[in-house]
Amino acid sequence: MSEFKxxxxxxxxxxxxxxxxxxxxxxxxxGAKVRVNIDGMDIQVPIGxxxxxxxxxxxxxxxxxxxxxxxxxxxxxxxxxxxxxGQRTLQASCxxxxxxxxxxKTHTAKVRQSRRAILDLMxxxxxxxxxxxxxxxxxxxxxxxxxxxxxxxRFGHPTEPMFEVDKSSYSVRRDMNKCILCRRCVRTxxxxxxxxxxxxxHRSDKTTIATFMQRPLAEVICINCGQCINRCPTxxxxxxxxxxxxxxxxxxxTKHVVIQTAPAPRSGIGECFGLPAGVPLTFQMNTALRTIGxxxxxxxxxxxxxxxxxxxxELLLRLYKALVLxxxxxxxxxxxxxxxxxxxxxxFYPEMLPHVSSAKSPQxxxxxxxxxxxxxxxxxxPANIVTVALMPCSAKKYECNRPEMCDSxxxxxxxxxxxxxxxxxxxxxxxxxxxxxxxxxxDPFGTATGSGVIFGATGGVMEAALRTVIELVCGIKVENxxxxxxxxxxxxxxxxxxxxxxIPKVGPVPDILKKNKDLPFDSWDWLLGATxxxxxxxxxxxxxxxxxxxxxxxxxxxxxFIEFMACPGGCLGGGGMPIPTSPEIRAARAKxxxxxxxxxxxxxxHENPAVMRVYHEFLTDGPCGHTAHTLxxxxxxxxxxxxx
Numbered sequence: 001m002s003e004f005k006x007x008x009x010x011x012x013x014x015x016x017x018x019x020x021x022x023x024x025x026x027x028x029x030x031g032a033k034v035r036v037n038i039d040g041m042d043i044q045v046p047i048g049x050x051x052x053x054x055x056x057x058x059x060x061x062x063x064x065x066x067x068x069x070x071x072x073x074x075x076x077x078x079x080x081x082x083x084x085x086g087q088r089t090l091q092a093s094c095x096x097x098x099x100x101x102x103x104x105k106t107h108t109a110k111v112r113q114s115r116r117a118i119l120d121l122m123x124x125x126x127x128x129x130x131x132x133x134x135x136x137x138x139x140x141x142x143x144x145x146x147x148x149x150x151x152x153x154r155f156g157h158p159t160e161p162m163f164e165v166d167k168s169s170y171s172v173r174r175d176m177n178k179c180i181l182c183r184r185c186v187r188t189x190x191x192x193x194x195x196x197x198x199x200x201x202h203r204s205d206k207t208t209i210a211t212f213m214q215r216p217l218a219e220v221i222c223i224n225c226g227q228c229i230n231r232c233p234t235x236x237x238x239x240x241x242x243x244x245x246x247x248x249x250x251x252x253x254t255k256h257v258v259i260q261t262a263p264a265p266r267s268g269i270g271e272c273f274g275l276p277a278g279v280p281l282t283f284q285m286n287t288a289l290r291t292i293g294x295x296x297x298x299x300x301x302x303x304x305x306x307x308x309x310x311x312x313x314e315l316l317l318r319l320y321k322a323l324v325l326x327x328x329x330x331x332x333x334x335x336x337x338x339x340x341x342x343x344x345x346x347x348f349y350p351e352m353l354p355h356v357s358s359a360k361s362p363q364x365x366x367x368x369x370x371x372x373x374x375x376x377x378x379x380x381x382p383a384n385i386v387t388v389a390l391m392p393c394s395a396k397k398y399e400c401n402r403p404e405m406c407d408s409x410x411x412x413x414x415x416x417x418x419x420x421x422x423x424x425x426x427x428x429x430x431x432x433x434x435x436x437x438x439x440x441x442x443d444p445f446g447t448a449t450g451s452g453v454i455f456g457a458t459g460g461v462m463e464a465a466l467r468t469v470i471e472l473v474c475g476i477k478v479e480n481x482x483x484x485x486x487x488x489x490x491x492x493x494x495x496x497x498x499x500x501x502x503i504p505k506v507g508p509v510p511d512i513l514k515k516n517k518d519l520p521f522d523s524w525d526w527l528l529g530a531t532x533x534x535x536x537x538x539x540x541x542x543x544x545x546x547x548x549x550x551x552x553x554x555x556x557x558x559x560x561f562i563e564f565m566a567c568p569g570g571c572l573g574g575g576g577m578p579i580p581t582s583p584e585i586r587a588a589r590a591k592x593x594x595x596x597x598x599x600x601x602x603x604x605x606h607e608n609p610a611v612m613r614v615y616h617e618f619l620t621d622g623p624c625g626h627t628a629h630t631l632x633x634x635x636x637x638x639x640x641x642x643x644x
Contacts (some may be wrong), residue, residue, distance in 0.1 A: 036581045037103045039096050042328035043058035045426055051093035052080055062106055063115065063144055064291075067094040067183040068231050068566065069237075070392070072191060077182050079144065088109045090114055109267045116148045124155040125341045127162065128236075129179035133235045138579060140233035147501035152190050163208075168216035170401045170574075171224035171240055171394040174393040179209055179236040185228035192568065194541040195344070197222045208434045209236075221347045223540065225340035226394030226418075226568045226575015239394045239576055242415045243425055249386045249414075250293040257386040258296040258374075259289055260303075260445070262365045264392035264456035264571035267592040271578040271585075273433050278588030278594055285439035290439070298445040300389070301452025303362040303369070305605035307337065308451060308464050310632055311359040312472075313513065313623035314563055317520070324526045332550070332559040335461050337361045339399035340566030340575075340637055349639030358633040362455065364391045364405050365397055366445070367412030368631045373618045377444070382408065388415045388461060390422055392456070393576030404634045412499020439554065447610035450485075450560050450596070450603030457590045458570030459490040459497065466490070466501065466534070467604045475507015478604070485603055490534075491594070495571060495581070498559070501532045512606065512615060515622025524567040532543075533558055538565040538573075547576055 033044040038055050045054045050073070055062050065252060066077035075095030082093045085103040090111065093104075105111065122141065131138050144150075158177075166174040181200070186209060189198045197220050201210045211220045229237045230332045261282075270279040289297045314333065321327040336342060336357040347353060360368070366389070371382040390395060397416040399405065405412045417425075426433050440446060451467055454460035466487055470478045478485045491501050506524035513519060535556055537546045543564050549556040556562070567573045569586035572593065605611065619628045 006086060020473050033072070033439065034098055034181050035101045035327070036098050038100075039104070039106055039164070045098060047099055048097045049397060050099060050374040050424060051082060051084075051091070051096045051102075051343050051473075054098060055093065055106060060106055060602055062093050063147070064094060064139060065144070065233050068184055068187075070192060070231065071184060071187045074183050074187060077180070078118055079115055081111060083108050084628065100233075102126075103474035110320040112148065115144075116150065119145055119148055119150050120154040120372075121148065121339045122180045123153055123157060124629055125158060125162075127158045127160070127178065128175075128235070130279075133178075134238055134241070134605065135235040137349050139235065139444070150458050162452065167240065168420075169222065169224065169240060170218075172217055172226060172229060173238045173240050174217060174221065175236055176208060176210075177236075178234045180234055181209065181231060182231065184231040185209060185553070187228050190229050193225060193227055193539060193566075194540060194544050195221065195223055195225075197360050198228065207327070219640075222576075223237075223340045223343040223347065223542070223566060224395035224398040224594035227567060229394060229575050230577065230579055235262045239418050239421065240397055240528065241421055242397075246415050246417065247425075248390065255386050255390065256299060256380050256384055257293065258370060259294045259390060260298045260299040260300040260363070261285065261289075261306070261503075262363070262392060262456065263304075263453045263491070263593055263596070264574060264577065264589065265390050265422070267456065267572060267589040267596075269391070269423055272420065273436060276583040278592040279434075281433055281436075282596070283440065284433055284436040286441060287436045288426055288431050288433055288437045289435075292425060293430060294434075296442045297605040298366070298370075299448045300362050300366060301392075301447045301448030301450070302423075302608070302610060304452035304455045305449055305608040305611050306365055306604035307362050308468050309512070309611065309615075310365075310628060311335065311357045312465055312468055313516070314357055314359060314474075317624065320521055320526065321558060322536060323530070324521070331534075332556075332562045333357055335561075335563045336391070337461055337562060338456065338566045338571075339394070340393065340395035341396070341543060341564040343395065344543060344566060345547075346637055346639040348640055350640055351637055352547060352550075353638055356636060358535075358629075358635065360632055360634050361396075361399065361454075363391060363416075364399065364412050365559045367405070367414075368408045369445070369614070369618075371408040371410050371412065372631060373614065373628050374445070377379040383408050385410075386415070387413045388417060389413050390417050390419070392419055392571045392577045393567065394418060394604045397577070404636075405632070418574075420576060420578060423578070444610055444613070446607060447607050448600075448604055450598065450600035451594055451605045452608075453597045453600065456571040456593045457491070458493065458509060458565050459536045459563065460570065461535050462499075462534055462561070463487045463490045464605055465511075467555070468606045469532070470501075471604060472510050472513070473507070473527060473604055474503060474505055476485070476505065484598070487596075490536055492592075493538075493587070495537065495539070496556075496563055498556070499534050500505075501534070503527050503530050503532065510606070512612065513623060514623045515615060515620065517621065518625070533560055535559045535562045537562065538570050539568040540566050559616045 075092040080093045081090035083105040266282040322329040375382040400413040402418045434612040451464035572589040
């Protein structure tokens with residue numbers, strides 16, 4: 001597998017990798033490198049390297065606000081200014097490419113005075129008190145003010161809000177009173193995700209960040225991915241927090257409150273307690289959740305395994321219709337686990353919605369089973385059950401509130417809580433999560449596999465699907481093809497990855513599929529010798545590249561199954577994960593996820609005994625059967641780009 005490079009260029013090709021100058025192919029060539037002296041230290045760097053990058057290589061910290069490792073250069077905040085010998089004015093180090101030998105001073109009196117003045121000016125329009133702000137102690141502006149001794153408002157300070165807080169969205173809350181015009185959100189939305197909801201309007205001191213015609217977020221084409229939140233240095237952007245209402249239900253003795261926890265939050269929540277990225281606290285979190293009052297703690301990985309069975313069966317049915325019956329079928333099939341991706345295709349490519357799997361996401365499958373199967377199993381009135389989903393994704397909040405998600409007869413999932421919010425609940429309850437004892441998940445939805453765990457990383461859904469497809473169709477162990485069942489070609493952070501897998505032999509159709517009496521085949525002979533083509537894309541800018549390639553009849557149009565995730569890095573880079581985020585942090589979280597997968601005795605979805613039990617006791621007409629289709633599948637809405 002290698003990174004796919006389509007003929008159609010991206011809108012902003014540099015923004016997917018941030019500003020990075022690769023080492024020269026021939027470092028000894030004349031002009032390949034240039035010498036720079038920073039604070040008395042010499043270093044040679046490739047031509048085009050910024051002063052900021054060179055300084056960081058020397059271990060010299062230069063403060064930034066508009067700069068972010070995921071984004072292209074802006075150079076608008078000027079906090080990173082430095083003195084360059086021979087230059088009349090201070091220079092923005094993040095936007096100054098080194099093309100000739102220079103001498104730089106990073107912390108002179110002139111530089112410090114300039115940075116202090118910039119902070120003073122930012123505070124002159126910054127409304128709000130730090131102690132009541134949800135970003136208190138995790139705010140880049142606050143940190144810099146402390147570092148530079150900003151202990152009073154030299155240019156005044158507004159005491160009344162100038163903008164109404166936008167609370168219209170189920171997912172994202174906008175408070176422009178706390179915006180510092182760094183434009184990280186704009187570059188994230190336009191360049192990184194290629195959605196384009198936010199833009200800077202007006203000029204000079206009238207400049208503000210706004211939506212089209214300054215309409216509320218709920219009335220524009222926001223996909224709720226929350227990537228703008230993850231990169232905002234202040235509290236101008238945040239997730240819509242339901243924890244006050246959730247505490248009320250937890251404390252209500254008439255309510256039976258259950259929570260499901262996704263894998264990505266477990267790999268990142270430790271960051272909220274001072275731990276480095278990639279330290280999983282899965283089982284400590286189970287104990288903490290019971291301590292604060294949850295009646296049952298379940299594992300979303302259970303329904304991730306269920307998703308593989310349902311979505312995989314749907315794919316096999318599509319392939320049979322296309323290859324054997326020669327019917328017109330929407331191929332490739334697209335995954336449907338990421339609600340931000342779903343809303344993206346609803347807005348930007350509604351004509352391609354038939355390609356999307358009808359299977360609900362693991363979150364919504366879980367909620368549906370809780371209020372039907374689980375309620376019946378334990379004799380609980382579903383009206384008294386409160387289902388909570390701990391997710392890495394702000395778009396999951398919107399997904400909870402989609403009108404389609406009530407096939408159980410009730411709202412499938414009542415609350416979507418993101419990683420940062422749950423950490424806040426623990427802190428409010430006086431719990432230091434890393435110190436909690438370990439405990440297991442509750443039955444019957446506490447049994448999961450390694451395949452469910454890797455849903456949290458980009459490529460994880462596809463790897464889980466192939467582990468099951470290989471064994472159910474070929475009748476051989478996946479370990480015979482991939483060492484330790486690790487399908488390495490699907491892993492990594494390349495923008496778009498493709499893989500081909502030839503079906504070398506076929507086995508019998510497994511009993512689990514035979515439960516569906518409407519299955520149109522009783523053998524796999526029609527797949528013998530076929531080559532299954534799959535692809536993986538993360539971030540909606542890359543999703544756009546894939547969809548445009550398919551429309552143009554490019555190589556990706558020949559794929560059978562494609563995994564899409566709205567967020568860079570997949571769920572572990574979700575809009576509800578701890579702040580800050582960076583490529584290094586996402587890589588550490590991914591390492592934790594794959595390590596947890598490797599620790600499981602059972603690592604394939606079809607070998608989950610609890611999932612098989614559900615099919616035996618409740619979904620008795622099998623995968624994609626009538627009951628499963630009613631409760632575990634859904635439809636989506638063609639929205640288009642233009643909001644009336």
